[in-house]
Amino acid sequence: MSKLDVPYKIYLEESEIPSSWYNVRADMKNKPAPLINPATMKPMTFEEMQPVFCDELIRQELDDTTAYIPIPERILSAYKMYRPSPLTHAVFLEELLGTPAHIFYKFEGNNTSGSHKLNSAMAQAYYAKMQGLKGVTTETGAGQWGTALAMACSFFGLECKVYMVKVSYEQKPFRREVMRTYGASVTPSPSMETNIGRKINAEHPNTTGSLGCAISEAVEAAVSTEGYRYVLGSVLNQVLLHQSVIGLETKKACEKYGIKPDIIIGCAGGGSNLGGLISPFMGEKLRGEADYQFIAVEPASCPSFTRGKFAYDFCDTGKVCPMAKMYTLGHDFIPSANHAGGLRYHGMSSILSQLYHDGMMEARAVEQTSVFEAAEMFARVEGILPAPESSHAIRVAIDEALKCKETGEEKTIILGLTGTGYFDMVAYEKYNNGTMSDYIPTDEDLAKGFATIPNVNL
Amino acid sequence: MSKLDVPYKIYLEESEIPSSWYNVRADMKNKPAPLINPATMKPMTFEEMQPVFCDELIRQELDDTTAYIPIPERILSAYKMYRPSPLTHAVFLEELLGTPAHIFYKFEGNNTSGSHKLNSAMAQAYYAKMQGLKGVTTETGAGQWGTALAMACSFFGLECKVYMVKVSYEQKPFRREVMRTYGASVTPSPSMETNIGRKINAEHPNTTGSLGCAISEAVEAAVSTEGYRYVLGSVLNQVLLHQSVIGLETKKACEKYGIKPDIIIGCAGGGSNLGGLISPFMGEKLRGEADYQFIAVEPASCPSFTRGKFAYDFCDTGKVCPMAKMYTLGHDFIPSANHAGGLRYHGMSSILSQLYHDGMMEARAVEQTSVFEAAEMFARVEGILPAPESSHAIRVAIDEALKCKETGEEKTIILGLTGTGYFDMVAYEKYNNGTMSDYIPTDEDLAKGFATIPNVNL
Numbered sequence: 043m044s045k046l047d048v049p050y051k052i053y054l055e056e057s058e059i060p061s062s063w064y065n066v067r068a069d070m071k072n073k074p075a076p077l078i079n080p081a082t083m084k085p086m087t088f089e090e091m092q093p094v095f096c097d098e099l100i101r102q103e104l105d106d107t108t109a110y111i112p113i114p115e116r117i118l119s120a121y122k123m124y125r126p127s128p129l130t131h132a133v134f135l136e137e138l139l140g141t142p143a144h145i146f147y148k149f150e151g152n153n154t155s156g157s158h159k160l161n162s163a164m165a166q167a168y169y170a171k172m173q174g175l176k177g178v179t180t181e182t183g184a185g186q187w188g189t190a191l192a193m194a195c196s197f198f199g200l201e202c203k204v205y206m207v208k209v210s211y212e213q214k215p216f217r218r219e220v221m222r223t224y225g226a227s228v229t230p231s232p233s234m235e236t237n238i239g240r241k242i243n244a245e246h247p248n249t250t251g252s253l254g255c256a257i258s259e260a261v262e263a264a265v266s267t268e269g270y271r272y273v274l275g276s277v278l279n280q281v282l283l284h285q286s287v288i289g290l291e292t293k294k295a296c297e298k299y300g301i302k303p304d305i306i307i308g309c310a311g312g313g314s315n316l317g318g319l320i321s322p323f324m325g326e327k328l329r330g331e332a333d334y335q336f337i338a339v340e341p342a343s344c345p346s347f348t349r350g351k352f353a354y355d356f357c358d359t360g361k362v363c364p365m366a367k368m369y370t371l372g373h374d375f376i377p378s379a380n381h382a383g384g385l386r387y388h389g390m391s392s393i394l395s396q397l398y399h400d401g402m403m404e405a406r407a408v409e410q411t412s413v414f415e416a417a418e419m420f421a422r423v424e425g426i427l428p429a430p431e432s433s434h435a436i437r438v439a440i441d442e443a444l445k446c447k448e449t450g451e452e453k454t455i456i457l458g459l460t461g462t463g464y465f466d467m468v469a470y471e472k473y474n475n476g477t478m479s480d481y482i483p484t485d486e487d488l489a490k491g492f493a494t495i496p497n498v499n500l
Numbered sequence: 501m502s503k504l505d506v507p508y509k510i511y512l513e514e515s516e517i518p519s520s521w522y523n524v525r526a527d528m529k530n531k532p533a534p535l536i537n538p539a540t541m542k543p544m545t546f547e548e549m550q551p552v553f554c555d556e557l558i559r560q561e562l563d564d565t566t567a568y569i570p571i572p573e574r575i576l577s578a579y580k581m582y583r584p585s586p587l588t589h590a591v592f593l594e595e596l597l598g599t600p601a602h603i604f605y606k607f608e609g610n611n612t613s614g615s616h617k618l619n620s621a622m623a624q625a626y627y628a629k630m631q632g633l634k635g636v637t638t639e640t641g642a643g644q645w646g647t648a649l650a651m652a653c654s655f656f657g658l659e660c661k662v663y664m665v666k667v668s669y670e671q672k673p674f675r676r677e678v679m680r681t682y683g684a685s686v687t688p689s690p691s692m693e694t695n696i697g698r699k700i701n702a703e704h705p706n707t708t709g710s711l712g713c714a715i716s717e718a719v720e721a722a723v724s725t726e727g728y729r730y731v732l733g734s735v736l737n738q739v740l741l742h743q744s745v746i747g748l749e750t751k752k753a754c755e756k757y758g759i760k761p762d763i764i765i766g767c768a769g770g771g772s773n774l775g776g777l778i779s780p781f782m783g784e785k786l787r788g789e790a791d792y793q794f795i796a797v798e799p800a801s802c803p804s805f806t807r808g809k810f811a812y813d814f815c816d817t818g819k820v821c822p823m824a825k826m827y828t829l830g831h832d833f834i835p836s837a838n839h840a841g842g843l844r845y846h847g848m849s850s851i852l853s854q855l856y857h858d859g860m861m862e863a864r865a866v867e868q869t870s871v872f873e874a875a876e877m878f879a880r881v882e883g884i885l886p887a888p889e890s891s892h893a894i895r896v897a898i899d900e901a902l903k904c905k906e907t908g909e910e911k912t913i914i915l916g917l918t919g920t921g922y923f924d925m926v927a928y929e930k931y932n933n934g935t936m937s938d939y940i941p942t943d944e945d946l947a948k949g950f951a952t953i954p955n956v957n958l
Contacts, residue, residue, distance in 0.1 A: 049514045050580040056507045122508040123592070123883040134581070134655075152610050154885045154920070196880040197592075216925035220885060222932045223876055418681055422654040425581040427612045427678060462612070464922045467674035474680045 046144050048299045050133060054126040060290040061113055063283045066321040067393060068109035069328040072400055074279070074392035075367035077103075078354065083500070086364050094261060096271050098169040102280040109325075111283065113165075114172075120164040120197055121287065124153035129295040129456075134423035136443070143446035145439055146301065147459040148292045148319060149426065154220070157384075157429065157461030158315050159190035159275050162284035166273045167194035167202075176269030177201025181231065181256030183210055184383030185217030186429075186461065187275030192226035202226040203270075205233065205259045208251035210383075217465055231256040238262055238360065253387075254359025254373070261362050276312030277357060277366070277391050285318025292456060293322045301454060303334060305442055308458035309434040310338040310347065310405070311384045313391030319458040320403070327402065336403035337442075338394065339434040341413075343481045344377035346370060346390045347398055347405035349488060354498035355389060365498065368395040375491030378481035380410050381469030382430040384460075388491065406438055409480040413437050414473040417463070429461040430469055504602050506757045508591060512584040518748040519571055521741045524779040525851060526567035527786040530858055532737070532850035533825035535561075536812065541958070544822050552719060554729050556627040560738040567783075569741065571623075572630075578622040578655055579745065582611035587753040587914075592881035594901070601904035603897055604759065605917040606750045606777060607884065612678065615842075615887065615919030616773050617648035617733050620742035624731045625652035634727030635659025639689065639714030641668055642841030643675030644887075644919065645733030650684035660684040661728075663691065663717045666709035668841075675923050689714040696720055696818065711845075712817025712831070719820050734770030735815060735824070735849050743776025750914060751780045759912060761792060763900055766916035767892040768796040768805065768863070769842045771849030777916040778861070785860065794861035795900075796852065797892040799871075801939045802835035804828060804848045805856055805863035807946060812956035813847060823956065826853040833949030836939035838868050839927030840888040842918075846949065864896055867938040871895050872931040875921070887919040888927055 067073060076085035091100045102111065113121075132145040150158035170178050177200055182188025188204040195202035204226050211218055211230035218228050231251045232239040236259045242249060249255075264272035275281065296303060306323055308316035316338050326332040338347055346369045355370040357363040370389040371377075377386045390398075397403050410430070417433035419440070420426070428436060439457040446453050463470065472478040525531060534543035549558045560569065571579075590603040608616035628636050635658055640646025646662040653660035662684050669676055669688035676686050689709045690697040694717045700707060707713075722730035733739065754761060764781055766774035774796050784790040796805055804827045813828040815821040828847040829835075835844045848856075855861050868888075875891035877898070878884070886894060897915040904911050921928065930936040 050577075051514065053511045056509065119508075154879070154883055154922075156922075193883060197883070215929070216922075219925040219929045219932060220922075223885065223928050224880060421612070422682060425612055425651060425655070427681065464612075464614075464674075464678075467677040470681050471673070471677045474677060 046131065048131055048301065051128040051130045052295045052299060053128050054291060054294055056122055056126070058294055059118060059121055059126050060287055061118065062110040063113060064286040064290055064322050064325060065105065065109055065111060065283050066324055067106035067279065069325045070396065072396055073106050074396040077364040077366055080361070080365055093265050094272050096166070096169045096173050096175065098173070099166060099280050102283055103278060114168060117165055117168050124160065125287070126291050127152060129292055132424055135420060138419070138423050139440065139443050139447065141443040141447040142450060142452045143443040144452065144454045145443055146456045148288060148456065149459045150288060151426070151429065151459065151462040155186060155190035155193055156464060157186045157190065158285060158288060158318065159187045160193060161287050161318070162275060162281045162314065163190035163194035164197070165284040167191065167198045167200050170271060170273070171198045171200050175200070175271055177203060178271055178273045179203045179205070179260040179264040180273050180275065181205045181253060181260045183207050183253045185210060185214055185465065186384060188226070189217060189220050190275070191273065192221040192224035195226065196224040203263060204228045205231040205256040207231055207253055207256050214465065231259050233259060236262045252359060257358040258360035258362045276314040277389065279393060281314045282317035282321065282391055282393055285314050286321045288315070288318040288458065289320060289322040292319065303456045304453040305335045305337060305455045307337045307339060307435045307438050307455065309385060309431050309460065310340050310390065310394065311387050311431065313394040315458050315460045317391055317394050324397065324402065337438055338398070338403060338405040339438045340405060340407050341380050341382055341385050341434065342407040342409045343380045343483065344371065344386050345407040346388065348407045351492060351495060352395060352399050353495050355495045357389060365496070366392050368392050369398065370495060371488060372491030372494040374494035378483060380481065381466060382410070382434065384431040385434065408434055408437050409482070411473070411478050411480055414470070414478060416440050418473070426459070427463045428459060429463045430466050432458070432460040504589065506589055506759065508589050510587040510753045510757060512749060512752055514580055514584070516752055517576060517579055517584050518745055519576065520568040521571060522744040522748055522780050522783060523563065523567055523569060523741050524782055525564035525737065527783045528854065530854055531564050532854045535822040535824055538819070538823055551723050552730050554624070554627045554631050554633065556631070557624060557738050560741055561736060572626060575623055575626050582618065583745070584749050585610060587750055590882055593878060596877070596881050597898065597901050597905065599901040599905040600908060600910045601901040602910065602912045603901055604914045606746060606914065607917045608746060609884070609887065609917065609920035613644060613648035613651055614922060615644045615648065616743060616746060616776065617645045618651060619745050619776070620733060620739045620772065621648035621652035622655070623742040625649065625656045625658055628729060628731070629656045629658050633658065633729055635661060636729055636731045637661045637663070637718040637722040638731050638733065639663045639711060639718045641665050641711045643668060643672055643923065644842060646684070647675060647678050648733070649731065650679040650682035653684065654682040661721060662686045663689040663714040665689055665711055665714050672923065689717050691717060694720045710817060715816040716818035716820045734772040735847065737851060739772045740775035740779065740849055740851055743772050744779045746773070746776040746916065747778060747780045750777065761914045762911040763793045763795060763913045765795045765797060765893045765896050765913065767843060767889050767918065768798050768848065768852065769845050769889065771852040773916050773918045775849055775852050782855065782860065795896055796856070796861060796863040797896045798863060798865050799838050799840055799843050799892065800865040800867045801838045801941065802829065802844050803865040804846065806865045809950060809953060810853060810857050811953050813953045815847060823954070824850050826850050827856065828953060829946060830949030830952040832952035836941060838939065839924060840868070840892065842889040843892065866892055866895050867940070869931070869936050869938055872928070872936060874898050884917070885921045886917060887921045888924050890916070890918040
């Protein structure tokens, strides 16, 4: 047992759920670059975004000066369904590793969507409802975001139309059924319901779909259906804002029990979890009030931070979305197969990209067999079977704790445990059978992706 | 929103996890009848049970006088991995139903096994380890008990061999992989590893297995392997004892927030969850200190309480286990197909059977489409996707809350939400597609099962 005198699981009181989100952009001297409209090559305006996004969400997207944005009462009620989430002291993992380090994990998987995605889904569905909309559309790959949105829409009484990448629709029927149970309609993409879907089906009759195509269909369906808008589960500034509830709760729990983190670790796909977890701590660092080591962990097969370029690029392969300045592998980059579906994105949040560019955080790329090794070690002593995505953060937390064992340092490490792996057993089966392999793109592979990054001079 | 002034989710402090289990038998005037040895027709002795069960667990099985049995320190540590579990005020369900009733649910699904089964698995694995054993065997059908035991064995460093009913092994590969991830070996039953398995395979080459056969194989493997014992996840007195942690926490949460339950509802398969949830409240009722209405809910397709006989019967179809006095449909009764795998048992805990026989509790049988209707209603407003088993309790809680709406009574209802339905999406898919049907055994079907109940005169 670890000697640090804190409860194993730290639950805050319901009254300690933060009443405002924290907008880290307000404390950034170098603001993240704005989204630009590829037609005008100028920053996207409120009016240009209106046909696609909900009004209040556009305001949040564009607001880079207000530090605290109050959480509406009804969203707070919804958060109480599954929050506060526990900050757990990984005493059994520490015991197993024999490390003097203290490891804590903020666990966001204790809800049926199985991940932190619900924090933003609840907010986005609420604002859509308040605007008097009838429904929202979105895309989903692995299915966590689609599930979270289906739950949020059912809670607020809103229609929900999910375009699910065809290969996932067929291979993950259980995820699909969870969404249907919450009343969402789920369409395999590419479908025959949209112009872009019909076009792609005509050109590639055997395609199993892609996230880029599903985004294009979801956007087309939103703009062409009365009373609908499109919503997105990661990358955008508004999503990181909503996810700050993770970091704010973590910070409050630390203050309550006198825990001072040295290192904060999160996995990074589009950046929603990592951004949410670190933002209040990053705010302190930006204001010069405290120092922390932040580590973003990404799969070696899709290394946006560690091997990507910091440039304007399209957010989607179909180029229907605006361009964002971010670390990118090129919008046509196709990540080699890996089982952390939520981390297979060519780009990265503009906020995190700017912070990384400014040297405020580090990044590491890890290979998937070492990730599953860490996942299994964690599951066996801490009980929770982690999502492959979250296990990237576990891998680096274990590595850091083992370094402490060598040096004797008593560092305090906090990691974001974004979710559970209950719908990822195909991946665990491969690991258990010893048939999992690692893929790392060659420089040549990357060069092909980089070639698709547009040449933008602003 | 409900006006009752309690937090939405009531988490106790870690220090409030009970330090002793409560043994309801101590307060029963009419003790549950003892297990009998079919060879001698006399009560099973400690020595007769020793080749099969762990010593300390036999002591707990036989002890019907000690009211409180201390929980060893290391089991308490293990409980802290996932306990205390929340008692949640179902404010959104109340709002949807428009009922004056107050509904609370004790949620036991917040752990990777997905159910309350872990409470007894941790205890049983601990005592096996303390006895210096090498490993344990068990059987599993739907897979929740097998998963819980695999987790507990990995936590305490014990080998775990699970015989999984062949049809489940093939149809539920994800459950199997969770067990393997926790280091358990999982064998489809009937196997070629045991005498009974080889015999059944020879006689029925195409059999897909049964729980009765898996039990027989697990017992044979335990008694024929050096350093092994057999463990069981329900029905037994020891299991109800361990599960009393559910009821003790519930009672403490009620006392802390001034909640006085009128009705306590739980689903009943072998009785482990229901028995655990109600026992401390039942103790009060037995001692004449308070009165509560207890409702056991079972599937109409396997109605042990509502249509069964109170008699000595074999606990398993293979007749390798002792006989127990219980409400039974006959050990050869084959329940018609339904999706609540955990409730498809021909018998019932002897403790609960005695209490039911003495008029201390009620029972209701419900049909599965109405159960899934309740499940979906619950999921959409309360967030959690419930297990089909747990949804039986939800069904009756909703029925009782709707009665209150008619009468205007402000009753307080507590239900046991035993687990999550993440591995039951095939059942939800059927419900979503409108292809689920209800099966109720005819009196003739039941008569065939009753004919297999042995004629015991003690």
